[in-house]
Amino acid sequence: ETGVTQTPRHLVMGMTNKKSLKCEQHLGHNAMYWYKQSAKKPLELMFVYNFKEQTENNSVPSRFSPECPNSSHLFLHLHTLQPEDSALYLCASSQEQGQAYSPLHFGNGTRLTVT
Amino acid sequence: DAKTTQPPSMDCAEGRAANLPCNHSTISGNEYVYWYRQIHSQGPQYIIHGLKNNETNEMASLIITEDRKSSTLILPHATLRDTAVYYCIVRVDNAGNMLTFGGGTRLMVKP
Numbered sequence: 001e002t003g004v005t006q007t008p009r010h011l012v013m014g015m016t017n018k019k020s021l022k023c024e025q026h027l028g029h030n031a032m033y034w035y036k037q038s039a040k041k042p043l044e045l046m047f048v049y050n051f052k053e054q055t056e057n058n059s060v061p062s063r064f065s066p067e068c069p070n071s072s073h074l075f076l077h078l079h080t081l082q083p084e085d086s087a088l089y090l091c092a093s094s095q096e097q098g099q100a101y102s103p104l105h106f107g108n109g110t111r112l113t114v115t
Numbered sequence: 116d117a118k119t120t121q122p123p124s125m126d127c128a129e130g131r132a133a134n135l136p137c138n139h140s141t142i143s144g145n146e147y148v149y150w151y152r153q154i155h156s157q158g159p160q161y162i163i164h165g166l167k168n169n170e171t172n173e174m175a176s177l178i179i180t181e182d183r184k185s186s187t188l189i190l191p192h193a194t195l196r197d198t199a200v201y202y203c204i205v206r207v208d209n210a211g212n213m214l215t216f217g218g219g220t221r222l223m224v225k226p
Contacts, residue, residue: 002158035216043159043202043216090158103149106158 003027006091006107013081014115021076021110023091032074033104034066035090043090049074050096081114088112119203124221127197133190135220137203140184147206148179150188152199153219159202162188193224 004025013019025032034046046060049068063085065077074091088111092104120138127133139148147166151159163170163177165186170177176189190197202219 002160004158042218045215092158103161103164104151104159105161108156108158 002105002107004091004093004105004107006089006110008110009108010111010113012113012115013078015081015083017081018077018079020078021089021091021112023074023076023107025072025074025091025093025105027093027095027105029093029095029105030071031094031096031102032068032071033092033094034074034076035092035106037088037090037109038084039087047076078112081112083114086112086114118215119205119217121201121203121217121220123218124223126223126225127190127193129195129224129226130192133193133197133222133224135188135190135201135203135222136185137188138185139203139205142183142205144183148177148183148186149204149206150175150177151202151204151216152197153202154196154199159216162201193222195224195226198222198224 007022011019031050033048036044036046047057047066063080067075067077088109090106090109092106094102094104096102118141147164149164150162152162153159163172163175165177165179167179177186179186200219200221202216204216
């Protein structure tokens, strides 16, 4: 148990569907992240939220839309995806206080397949 | 963020020490070195981090060279469950949360 829970674990969707990925952290952290991990590629940072405010959008296409209603929950809304968007989507959290260190805690991801 | 370089793969015999190197020659003075690992079908797991001094915890030891341009993660007695991809990354304190993961090292622990 990592303290970061992602649902669903697996998702298959068509290119015209709309779906959402959910992430919840039980660690009392104030920063949350979305990463994408495609087959045989490094993890790519997509979005960062600090204190519920989006502080980073790493040139992600608009078909991915994040939402952070509070510091414990993070969503990734998906619409009109492409097959190349099939990947493992990972959520992470950390405690950002300007401290010297703040390790990321990851969930186990949602395996997304776009057909 | 500074860039890191790691060998793509390594083998280690079960019970022996696994020494995983990482080069970060462009590291800045206030950037920390972090190590994570990812076991198949799971999210990355934090292992250890350090700035200048060597560090040890229940999982591993981290040796950072005096010039801070490279580091080594040591798993003292590798087990089959340590088979994973190990990532070395650097991060600036008080930074804007940018963490860049490279390709990592795929460690295979063999019986």
